[in-house]
Amino acid sequence: MPIFRLSPPFLAGTNRVTLHMLQVLVALVPEVIAMTYYFGPGVLINVTLAVIVALITEAVMLKLRDRPLKPFLSDGSAAVTAVLLALAVPPLSPWWMTVIGVTFAIIFAKHLYGGLGYNPFNPAMIGYVLLLISFPLEMTTWLPVQSLAEQPMGWLSSLQLIFTGQFNGLDIDAYSGATPLDAMKTQIVLDRHPEFISSQELFGMAGGRGWEWINIWFALGGIWLLYRKVISWHVPVAMILALLIISSITTLIDPTVSGSPLFHLVSGGTMLGAFFIATDPVSGSTTLKGRIVFGAGVGILTYVIRIWGGYPDGVAFAVILMNMLVPLIDYYTQPRVYGGATR
């Protein structure tokens, strides 16, 4: 076989961007299945819709920016953004919300900054935050898990609700309810004790009914990514530990201020954030020490926003806020170079 490359190294490693993204997608498959099991086919419909819209938007933007279609469309990054965003929005969100979120993420958060590799913020979280700020009602009303629903969602009803907003004369509001994080937050304000709150039907063993399993599935997917060396342990471990430590401290000081530390680990977007969002290489810190700082920051900010902020979950805001600090973190966490040279 002839050697075309004229400069060393002449050996090729197996590491590829496309492979990286594909493995992230593979790691997300069990979670999509688990979420579909708990929240009905709406999840699957959202994911499919988001991926299609993302690929179309990506293609249009590449065309407009006069970039080659094939290498960038096939790198899988647009699909990863789409799936992550689709898993973050409520399962029966109207179609136009998914479309707005995904197109905004791809156009504004990614391509207007220069496309793959150049975006300072996590595109999926930018899309999510846009929706959260613009449509707070739709974004915070999730379905209860299927087992708690009066009538479980089928394919037909899900499709109809997503695309028309109505099914059998009832709109989405009739099917949806608060998430466990939301319930915890609003009821603590009413001076109810977290232990009492978590004894309600909405809650399971440690977190929300269903949510705890979904978080465990996300963690398992993440561990597979760790095993495959797609992500490094620094960000997830730092984020989970930080969240665990800060929630333990506040619980020890005042048990009525929040749910148990375990509740925070398996609720909302904790594991999705720890393994799939905060580990985004492009918008995260790149030094090993920096990743620990970054992950810890996301963990602490997530808790702070959950408890004292205006939104039930804080992962998205925490990630974006830490994205802003990345240049600073990277600057101050440079490793000591061989021979002791420092800046």
Next chain:
Amino acid sequence: MSVPLTKFPGGLKLTGHKNRSTQVPIRKTPLSKQLVLPLQQHIGAAAVPIVEVGDKVLKGQRIAHAEGHVSVCLHAPSSGVITAIGEHAIPHPSGLSAPCITIETDGEEQWIERQQIADFRQHTAHELRQIIRDAGIVGLGGAGFPSFIKLNPGVHHTVETLLINGAECEPYITCDDMLMRERAEGILDGVEIMLFALRASRCILAIEDNKSEAITAMRFALSHRPHLSQTEIVVVPTRYPTGGEKQLIQVVTGKQIPSNKLPIDIGIVCHNPGTAYAVGRAILHGEPLISRIVTVTGTDVTHAGNFETLLGTPIKDLLDFCETKRQPDEPFIQGGPMMGYSLAGDDLPITKTANCILVGVDDVAPPAQPLPCIRCGDCAEACPVSLLPQQLYWYSRAKDFDQTRNYNLFDCIECGCCDYVCPSKIPLVSYFRFSKTEIMNQQREQQKADLARERHESRLARLEREKQEKEERQRQRKAALAASKAAKAKKDSPEKPEPTDSDAKEKV
């Protein structure tokens, strides 16, 4: 005595592909009709020819003399006639040619008279170094630094450790491995001389753990030299780039060479086993460096192996001898697949630094269109120097060379680990080389500009000085003229004296 090992950060586990060329013992390459010897096969100043076209030379005869301090001599690898002294293509990534001496061999292999030294301890270290220099010995690991300089610690340094680098971490290359297997005694001869010249208190012979036969052979040879009790064989883990001088020193001593310093500054001198062998041959047998072991291997080589090859042998002859599936103009690699360089033509000679000729590699890197950097940081994790290659890449792209220096660009050893792991297939090392060259060019330009400015300023100063001198001369001339006029006038009318101040006062 055992040495605790340290791990250096980063690095790669690469498939060795070493078995391909270790199946048969070292063979001699047949004598070529023509030998082409570049005058510069080492770092430093090129040697100066002391023969002329038409001269008949003997095997081992000196044909070019070392000029300047950092330089070594060059010898005829075989007997024959000098047929040309002039430009010839040399193995260099640039494809440029350089001054070479061409010898038409006569096939008689007639040696010069060899000065053998039975007991080198009767000689001073200085004398031994001189012989080593005259024998044309340079580092045979690839860099080609004149060895006699590294055997001269000077009065300001004491050498504690002589480190023989038998790590040979690049895939495919096995010339040191085979030399250690087959000529362990010869290597130890050189080690003894080196230890003597350096007055080093101990010697570590580091070998990667994938070379078990070499380890056994060296251990066996060492066990028969009880007086070499300060010498120890240290088996180091196989991990690229353990064979890098800085990395190996870190592995066996746990120490790092401070930035901009040399191993000698921490009491270590590092030599290649091939160099040690050459030193032994030069001192004990009076043989100058006229051949070296070359690994010829790769997926397209039919009879891969290691060859004791005369310097100046055309690479084409060597490849023909091994039979390759290579097309005439197809590039091949000199050196290893990680740090070697590709050469297009095979009308090039084997030089002192040619450790391996590689024709075709498994897992070849295709000429990929690089994707944008996704800041994954894999490069930083693989970097054995703990650099941040991706930051260096951004600043190199932006031509922000001040920042590349701030991020320690010049500590990069160009091992290619970052390149290898990059998921976007960005040719990182090429960017770093570009930046280094640019910075060095800028420095050269700056020096030139400084020199020009100094010249200009001194010219202005000279003009000014000349102007002043001229004025001074004119003034003096005028003054002299005025004085002579006045004297003349005085002589003409002595009765009418010049009015003085006192006269003026009186008038008032």
